[in-house]
Amino acid sequence: MHRPRYRALAERLRAEIAAGRPPVGATLPTEGELAATHRVSRHTVREALRCLAELGLISRRQGSGTHVTAARPQASTYRQSLASLADLLQYAKATRLHLGPAEPVVARGRLARLIGSAVGRAWLRYAGLRCDAAGTPIGLTELYVDPEFRDIERHFGERPGAVYELIEEAFGVAVDEIRQEIDAVTLAPRQAAKLGLPAGRAALRIVRRYLAPHGRLLQAAVNLHPAERFSYVMRIRRETSR
């Protein structure tokens, strides 16, 4: 498959850096050397190096050279549990969630891990946009609902509130615990486009898992909130027993 020379060069250099040639901390050959070695123009080399810089693999400084700053992004995640008292309902009432039609999906791999589902379990996925009272989009939502509650669609929009409340009322089940995970992600191009933002923007991802009394997952929601449109505020009160 055809590919521009500068991209091909970028890919070769990226692979070499990943292989430790040169290692993090060392310098790459100069632009002139790379041009001679790979028989391309200095412009092409500079374009290739710009790609690597965008990936965060190298750092360039005039007079100093091109330094390798990373072989590849790190992949280990640290987790810490913090309990809280919900204001979720108030949040749900204060904002408006516009949901699209249901799409049946089966949870596997990353999706299963993300929403805490058993592998192979079926879900109904609803993509939506959440807006504040003024109609300004504040985030994207993907709602995963147990197919057992497929009729819940009829209740959407009946009144402001949380979907899990509707499920509780319509099906006589109870959400006993909500597990919430907050982390930072980078908006993918399609996600960014839906929010009218440039891709690559930092966003809060808030995953909520709605569990019945014995830990059965009834519903899950994956929310993406762009950095400047949403922040979480929590008050942590001292327990009086202390």
Place this chain on the structure above:
Amino acid sequence: MHRPRYRALAERLRAEIAAGRPPVGATLPTEGELAATHRVSRHTVREALRCLAELGLISRRQGSGTHVTAARPQASTYRQSLASLADLLQYAKATRLHLGPAEPVVARGRLARLIGSAVGRAWLRYAGLRCDAAGTPIGLTELYVDPEFRDIERHFGERPGAVYELIEEAFGVAVDEIRQEIDAVTLAPRQAAKLGLPAGRAALRIVRRYLAPHGRLLQAAVNLHPAERFSYVMRIRRETSR
């Protein structure tokens, strides 16, 4: 002050786009037209347009032209309060915070807003790196401590725990409430370098304000956690009174 031509052009074009000339959805003049109008080379124009593309203001496609996609990034923040029960102490014990020397600062402007301080109030700022038990950096911390507690440095490292606990014990004050704000930011180059990561990476920013019983701010902490090294997990339990 000297500035490269391509940056000056980018700034002019950015200001025009912000002023609606041309409006979002319209196209910019072609590269050739811009080169002629501004008496620069097409290369300089392309560099300037690349800057605007990086800002997410324009979208470029060969054969089609340069389209304006945004006038400027949105700047309104939505805030929602959610209360919680702390695991903060456990978190503090499970990780290790390496703090540097104190640096006196006066809170103004953005800093005052960020940490919730009165403008003009003096603080001691300690920059630090937090690591997990294995020594892997999981975030950067900036600790702001009331100068009244300057002797607290002597207590650093005495035993694992939270700095506010040390302040409580050493000075006979009590933290009554911790206000925590979580949002997504993009790591600045220096911050990223300290964590061995490329700049531009998404990160969780968690600001905690430690308040005495009548709302007096005793301490504040600004924590930056890179996206893949940290996530917040919370359990929200149903209140039994419901």
Place this chain on the structure above:
DNA sequence: CATGCTAATATGTCCGGACAAATTCTCAAG
């Protein structure tokens, strides 16, 4: 009016070159 083809247009890629600016290295002097 719809369709298809071709030309025109606009950005993308690549080249060579020159000079500016920041950093590093070398060497002489103290």
Place this chain on the structure above:
DNA sequence: CTTGAGAATTTGTCCGGACATATTAGCATG
């Protein structure tokens, strides 16, 4: 051994040019 000046090195900026590729406009035909 230290210091400072100057040269060398390396990236950054800017130019002009040519060709490739994708998109759009225009026009002829049915």
